[in-house]
Amino acid sequence: MEHSPERSNQPLADLSYALDNAAKEASSRFQALAEAFDPATIRHLEDVGVAPGWHCLEVGAGGGSVASWLAARIAPSGRLLITDIDPRFLESLDLPNTQVLRHNIVTDPLPEAAFDLVHARLVLTHIPDRAAALARMATALRPGGWLIDEEIDISLAPDPASFPGEVRSSTFDGMLRVMEQRGVDHRFGRRLFAHLRALGLVHVAAEGMTSVWSAGSPGVAILRANYQQLGEDMIHFGYITAQQFEQDLAALDDPAFMMPSPILWSARGQRP
């Protein structure tokens, strides 16, 4: 793996989004995220009653799988706004009654008291100013509208000492470190319930989902995309060697590979 010669070995204070959608790994990541998480996400959206005619906002829509489901669900009379700081995968979706916006949830203007539903998944985990972003999302709800946010929690990281057979690699740890350098909070999902309560939302609830990731699973495809996108940085900052990286990447395809997935917390609250 080649390194960029002009970079210092010291981690820089770079808080831009760690998993830039311009990278070649982005499309496989979005496909794997959809396979791993859309069934749970859709169940939560159905639970709050998303229906034809709703006005919805999907924040940080990424590859657009949830946005596509929402657009079909609220048709023919609903309206959907889908945003992302880099909407390159959204612009070609051609969904009915939908507007796509290049938009930063922290800094760009957002309508207030406008939406029946505001949803985001795995977006605020990446944003250093996540509490402010969540508060803005709540303000965008009309009275009675639902906020659903789904974020990660790595409390169940692999622990081979306690659970023989689980794999925890230096590359996994290096990935976490590089992402934390870029402002990621790997346990934000766990805090969502308290945040939604503090925002004055009602009917607040949170549910966590986890599964075992093994070779061939969508979860392992997410790991592969993240390792490949962040591998150069992990090696550059000395968290792993190039040889270790190649071994750990290959181990993802080992039929014996297994690890508990991070928990995806799906939290909801309703504006009174």
Ligand SMILES: C[S@@+](CC[C@H](N)C(=O)[O-])C[C@H]1O[C@@H](n2cnc3c(N)ncnc32)[C@H](O)[C@@H]1O
């Ligand atoms: C890990 S992806 C998740 C994509 C999608 N929500 C999903 O679950 O499949 C995070 C997405 O958030 C977007 N994003 C990152 N920072 C953002 C910000 N400040 N405002 C809006 N979108 C942002 C990224 O461009 C990326 O598409």
